[in-house]
Amino acid sequence: MxxxxxxxxxxxxxxxxxxxxxxxxxxxxxxxxxxxxxDGNGNFGFSNFLNAFTKTTFQAAINSILLSLITVALSGITGLVFAYILHFQRIRTKSFFSSLLMIPLATPPLIGVVSFLFLLNEKGLLANLLELVFKHNELSFKFDGWSAIVIVHVYSFFPLFYLFTSSALKRIDSNLIDASYSLGASKTLTFFKVILPLLIPSVVGASLITFMASMASFSAPFIFGGSERFLTTEIYFAKINGDNSLASSIAVLLTIISIIFFILLRRYRTGKLFDIRHKGVPRTDFSSHRSQTSISGTIIISLFSLMLILPVFTLLYLSFIPEGSLMRNFLSESFTPENYLKIFSEPQxxxxxxxxxxxxxxxxxxxxxxxxxxxxxxxxxxxxxxxxxxxxxxxxxxxxxxxxxxxxxxxxxxxxxxxxxxxxxxxxxxxxxxxxxxxxxxxxxxxxxxxxxxxxxxxxxxxxxxxxxxxxxxxxxxxxxxxxxxxxxxxxxxxxxxxxxxxxxxxxxxxxxxxxxxxxxxxxxxxxxxxxxxxxxxxxxxxxxxxxxxxxxxxxxxx
Amino acid sequence: MSDLKIHNISKEFNGTAVLDKINLEINQGEFFSIVGPSGCGKTTLLRIIAGLEFPTDGRIFIKGIDSTSMPPQKRNVGIVFQNYALFPNMNVMENVAYGLKVKKESRETILKKTSSVLEKVLLSHKAGEKVSSLSGGEQQRVSLARVIVTEPDLILFDEPLSNLDYSLRQETRNELKRLQRESGITSVYVTHDQSEALALSDRIAVLNQGKIQQQGKPEEIYFNPANSFVSKFISHSNLFDSVLSKKLFNIEINNNQKLVILQEEIKPVKSTELKQGVITEILFTGYAYEFTISVDGNIIKSMQPLNTVLENFSKGNEVGLSLLTDKIRVVE
The missing domain is CATH 1.10.3720.10 (MetI-like)
Known part of the structure; x- marks a missing residue:
């Protein structure tokens, strides 16, 4: 312009x-x-930061970064594996799966946390089901702390990797793969030398976004964190305790970390992405190499779809069960719409x-x-x-x-x-x-x-x-x-x-x-x-x- | 009085001169082409006429009215774009009716005019269709209809055929010429394709490096180029300096001049005395043979239609050169 x-x-x-x-x-x-x-007396300086850097804040910072790294690694592996497996499946299963992916993508973080809570809690749906099957009470689920947070994070963030990777896979010209084979490369070599390098920009992009989102994640650490400290929850507790200068010091620290990754992300997006677009010549879709749906593929997809739906299903199930059932074995309870009726009938x-x-x-x-x-x-x-x-x-x-x-x-x-x-x-x-x-x-x-x-x-x-x-x-x-x-x-x-x-x-x-x-x-x-x-x-x-x-x-x- | 008068127009972008003192007068009903290589400033000139750019210096008169600083909305100048620029959110009919709707014409007038113009461009049966479902040629006709229906003082064409494939281009070219003649609207046509300009235009201006090199009727420019640029660009002529001209054809010209020989005015002959050059390439293009002949490292092109009497040549033959004209044209 x-x-x-x-x-x-x-x-x-x-x-x-x-x-x-x-x-x-x-x-x-x-x-x-x-x-x-x-510092509260009208003096400007870094004294708040020095005070904020107690052992707990430091531990919280380490925890937040560690959590983000684990989230990136596990979501990345999950997303990549599924994108790669599904790329060679027939279109029907694929589009079904990708519409299921909308569930974790669009679910508000808190809802994700709550459904997992209801699903995997010691008195949750899964525990109840197992009890029903194995007829004894000794299986005890402990769903809190790191494992709980990581599970919820992976559930929320792996679709990002899946979407980024599968759109990159779609853009790969099948002629590139054919060229590699015709030059004598094996399937494995082609994967590592041709396909993977073309996926790297997407994976890095998704990693940066996931890292930032994990650092900023509040709901999961807040509800499952227990005594574990993270930067977001530290800010919240400092604020609730009325310590504004501590809260804002930690907030500035967290913001600096986030902004660094944000700048990296923007740099990366504008600079480094491979240009695999072609001028003029129509591209051959690499999915023309698609095989038919295999049995193992079907099993994987079904299991995975179940995993995607189960938390929401738990939520749906519990919403029709009378109040306070989490204390009892709620599989024996009868269904009732009373929870919904209450919301719509009582103004408060x-x-x-x-x-x-x-x-x-x-x-x-x-x-x-x-x-x-x-x-x-x-x-x-x-x-x-x-x-x-x-x-x-x-x-x-x-x-x-x-x-x-x-x-x-x-x-x-x-x-x-x-x-x-x-x-x-x-x-x-x-x-x-x-x-x-x-x-x-x-x-x-x-x-x-x-x-x-x-x-x-x-x-x-x-x-x-x-x-x-x-x-x-x-x-x-x-x-x-x-x-x-x-x-x-x-x-x-x-x-x-x-x-x-x-x-x-x-x-x-x-x-x-x-x-x-x-x-x-x-x-x-x-x-x-x-x-x-x-x-x-x-x-x-x-x-x-x-x-x-x-x-x-x-x-x-x-x- | 001329329909369009371009007076001393200059344009600079960031200190670089793109157009340098352009003067043109285009008459009523005329089909005028501006032709030149890419980057010569022809599109900028067109945009200045349209009011999409404003000149650094000089004036534009449309129908005698000074329009130099008038916004495009006020000019009553229609543009047919290279990429058609049809509104994708409207169908064929709505695209054509747009200019009339904007002018707040009555519903009946709009309906009457759009139907009649769609008939003219042979697209009545596609009136309700999405523009994206049309072929490139059809889209270009809608784009022309959209302009004609507003009865502009001037239609500007910005390389309108360059997105079409070869055969469609020929067809659309003839169609365009017919529609222009029927509507009688003064047209300015910008192109880099010299054959298109020659075929369509009443008059042509050749533009290079922001300056007009020559203007005149197609035949004038083709047969009497004003300088070596025009002769190369318009007719792909052979140019000979005074030494070669003397040696090959025994024609004396001044040292600063060049002899212009059209490709169709020179042909190779098998001759025992005259062995001036070697055939380095023979191309058969369907309606003609194209010879490339090397004379002491100078490349000479000869194009001979199939009906000319030709001997049987092959690559590597030593040949003489025969001039088929006695006209001597020189350029500086």
Whole structure:
């Protein structure tokens, strides 16, 4: 795009973008850092950091990094193996499997944690089933600590590796493989010398994302962690104990680690990816080497599908079992819809559900306005300015939810300009605000991909046919970027509807969300209510995923 | 009065001159081509006429009105793009109707005009189809219909045939010429393909390195190139310096001049006295033979249609050169 002068409407968009990025990205970060550097007596320095570096914080940092490394390794192996095995399977099983993969991908982290809790707990579904089969009570499951956290993490993150690797496998030209064979290489040699090197960029990309997400993970360490300490939970406990300077020091530490990996990720994405696209010559799909489904393949897929579905199935099962059954052998209980009826009949139980939906909608609205504005400016203006906007608006992607919540609390516990001169802490709006900040990078990226895939001559054609800027945007540009924008908006909705990490720090009695309610029901051992809430959330998320796939397919192919 | 007057147009990008004092006048109903190699500035000139770029210096007059700083919306100039630029969110009919809708024409007028223009481009039966389901040639016709229907003062073509394969290109070329003649709309056509420009145009301007090298009727430019660039680019002529010209053909020219011989004006002959060169390549292209003859390291090309009387040559034959014209053309 050429350098163009701004007109009034573009200055307005610039104002929106600057207001959002200064007020809700840079200002909270600034407050966080200055709180970390302030020792409480008005002196600035690193004394907080020195105090924060006690043995426990150090142990927490080591634990967080170790957990992330283990998660990356195990999810990576799982994802890669399945991508490779499934690549040679028939299409039908593959598409079935990849739609099942939507379950762990779209399930809110807290729901994943809760379903595993119900499935593998000492009184969980699996223990009950085994008891039923083996008729004795001595099998005791201990589902907590490291193993529990790692299992939940692998469940949540391996699909990422699967998707990255299988899309890379799809892009490999089968002629490359044939060339390798014809030059005398064996199957094994071809795998290590040709296929694997082409997969490495995808694997590295998925690893960086998983590492960041693991570092920022809160729900699993929070619920299964017990006495084990991790950076995210340390921040939470410090905040709950009222030690703001300790909380912000740890938060800054965690953010620095995350941002380093975030920068690595962005560098890597722009620089190192192999270009295996070809000019002109149509590529032969490497899956033409596909064999028929083998028996072992079928068994693996079935087992795996079961593994993907089982946690959700547990949740569904428990949601129809009367309250408090986790204490008894619930296989003998009869089914009842009472858990659901309670949510929909009693206002105080319905409120969290309503709150979550409202807050998610508001978050979608805010991200739509700020996200499309930023994407539009990035697509229009000259290079230097564009990368400034893009970098600032992308920052929240690299910041853990716990840190975002903490920085909002520190920034808006007093009347400031960006809080409309009222303290926002404890209000309703601060929660959707946190969701918007966490999700703005997603909406910006999806809108940008829409703008970039537009052929610039379409705009020129419209101008030359006499249409003004507004008409062109309304009739040509917006309809064409709509699918990408919608995709982003639905993702924002899904992420917000089950958000737990920042909500747990920001909610007050009247602004409980569904995720907070699930957590408090579990603390009270109300498994039925927790499961019913979880299923509702799961149903909403899956409905959105389904609708988005439909609408997006339709708007691409239908017109 | 001319429909389009380009007066002293210059354009710089970051200090580099892309167009240097271009002057052109294009008459009403004329089909005018701007032809040149890639990077010569022809597309920039077209975009300046359209209002998608603005010149660093000079003025543009459309129908006598100074349009130099007018935005594209106000110019009433239609563009047919190389990649068609059809709106993928609209069907064929909606694409064609777009310009009229924007001008707030009545429903009946829109319907009447779009139907009649779709008939002209032979696409009435595809009115309700998605543009992506059309072939490249059909898409290009929709793109032309979308422009014609708005009755512009000027149609600009930006290499409209270059995305089509060879046979479709010939077909679409003839179609385009017919539609232009029928509509009578003044057209400016930009291309790097000299044969396309020759076949379509009433007049041609040859552009190189931001400067107009020559303008005139196709035959004028083909047979009387103004300089060595034009003769090479338009007719792929053979150029001989004064020494060679004297040695081979006994024609005396000045030292700073070059003799221009078209490929079809020179042919190899088997002769015992005249052994000037060696045939290094013979290509059969269907309607002609193309000979490459090397004379003391100088390459000479000869193209002979099948109906010319030719002896039986093969590669490596020593041959003489025979001129088939007595016209002597020279360029600086």
């Amino acid at each position: 050429k350098k163009k002068k701004f007109d009034a409407s573009e200055y307005f968009l610039l104002f929106i973008v600057l207001f959002f990025s200064i007020g809700y990205i840079l200002f909270p970060l600034y407050t966080l850092v200055s709180s970390a550097l302030n 139980f319905f409120e969290p559900f309503y709150n979550s939906l409202m807050m998610s909608l508001i978050a979608v609205l805010i991200t739509l306005i700020a996200g499309i504005s930023s994407a539009y400016l990035i697509a229009k203006v000259n290079t230097k300015f564009k990368s400034i906007i893009e970098n600032i608006v992308s920052i929240p992607y690299g910041i853990p939810g716990t840190v975002i919540a903490l920085s909002l609390i520190l920034s808006f516990n007093k009347p400031v300009l960006f809080g409309a001169f009222t303290p926002l802490v404890g209000t309703f709006i601060i929660i959707p605000l946190a969701y918007s900040i966490r999700n703005i990078p997603i909406l910006m990226q999806s809108s940008m991909s829409g703008f970039y895939s537009l052929d610039p001559s379409l705009e020129e054609a419209s101008f030359s046919l006499g249409a003004g800027k507004m008409t062109t945007f309304g009739k040509v540009i917006f309809p064409l970027i709509f699918p990408s924008v919608l995709n982003g908006a639905l993702l924002v909705f899904i992420n917000s509807a089950g958000e737990f990490v920042s909500t747990i720090l920001l909610y007050s009695y009247s602004t409980k969300t569904i995720s907070v309610e699930i957590y408090s029901q579990i603390r009270m051992y109300n498994t039925g209510a927790a499961a019913a809430y979880g299923m509702l959330l799961f149903a909403v998320v899956m409905a959105v995923v389904y609708v988005s796939r439909k609408t997006i397919d339709k708007s691409i192919t239908g017109i």
